[in-house]
Amino acid sequence: MSRMLEPQQRAATPQAVDALDTPVLIVDLDRLDANIARWAAFARQAGVKLRPHGKTHKCVEIARRQIEAGAVGLTLAKIGEAEVMARAGVGDIFLAYEVIGSPKLPRLIALARQVRVRVGVDSAEGAEPLARAAQAAGMTLDVLIEVDSGLGRCGVRPGQELAALAQSLARMKGLRIAGIFTYRGYRPDLEAAGREEGEIMVAEADRLRRAGIEVEEISVGSTPTGRSAGRVSGVTEIRPGTYVFNDAMQVRWGSATPDDCALAVLARVISRPSRDVAVLDAGSKALTAERGPYSSRGDSHGVIRNYPDCQIDRLWEEHGRVQLTDEARRLRVGDLVEVIPAHVCPTVNLAERLVCTRQGRVVDTWAVAARAQVQ
Structure with missing residues (x-):
């Protein structure tokens, strides 16, 4: 095998994950x-x-x-x-x-x-x-x-x-x-x-x-x-x-645990229209449209880390609606959440880059070089 190319872009100065623009795919x-x-x-x-x-x-x-x-x-x-x-x-x-x-x-x-x-x-x-x-x-x-x-x-x-x-x-x-x-x-x-x-x-x-x-x-x-x-x-x-990466599907099937999930969609709360609903800036252009029984409340487009019982029940292109559980009602406009996607493969295909992190700090950025290769 010929020599693999080196990583294309490396973060010059590690920055905190919470300083990233959203939505974005982050890889632990x-x-x-x-x-x-x-x-x-x-x-x-x-x-x-x-x-x-x-x-x-x-x-x-x-x-x-x-x-x-x-x-x-x-x-x-x-x-x-x-x-x-x-x-x-x-x-x-x-x-x-x-x-x-x-x-x-x-x-x-x-x-x-x-x-x-x-x-x-x-x-x-x-x-x-x-x-x-x-x-x-x-x-x-x-x-x-x-x-x-x-x-x-x-x-x-x-x-x-x-x-x-x-x-x-x-x-x-x-x-x-x-x-x-x-x-x-x-x-x-x-x-x-x-x-x-x-x-x-x-x-x-x-x-x-x-x-x-x-x-x-x-x-x-x-x-x-x-x-x-x-x-x-x-x-x-x-x-x-x-x-x-693993995903909500693999966790549901028992072939991975939540701690094995290395990729998440980092998203922000952009609206709190009611006590029980939050809206994220991650819609169908950032999360796969696939869904499954990944929430105790019903089919969901993914699992929100730290709030696993919340249900992402509907996606529009730019919006993801979340039905909140009791402890998640503390979320406010501007708060960040990490969404483990229902199916990671098509989610990655939607992105141009992966932001790599260690212990909450950005350390690298990698291109999704083979995305959109349908032929």
């Missing part, structure tokens, strides 16, 4: 570093490769931290994200996404000339243009077959469908089957879900090997299921993403 570096170290240690202990999904942070400096801690490279979805990270020195990238559409192929080939790239496929129709582009460029592209292990999104079903696609890909010049991958997602019993995810994939790999298909990589796992899936014998790689 102590929590961030602890999250990165914890998952790196797990991967080493389990004997699996850690390939974090960069869609969560979209940030060169965080990718650098993950790789320095032991990650083998990054998982990404879009070619645009991969181009940003490749320019920054990430030399090993897995595009865990079907690359479909002729405008993407020259970019993929150019990327593959710069760094090691592997690509997800789940159909012969999607793979054939990749094979033709690779042959025309005089190269071989590594592909991983996506398996639907229960989410019902992309991927071929285990068994005969997977076997048939693998046999078809094995006949395509320009492609090499490097393995199989899946994304199971959340289920209430995370331990059982991850274990089942890993066991399904190991069994499918064994079936393909008996049919004469070489399977090097068995790539699984997310933040909720990565630990239990990674402990299954035969699994080679895990791909958690949200763990770097």
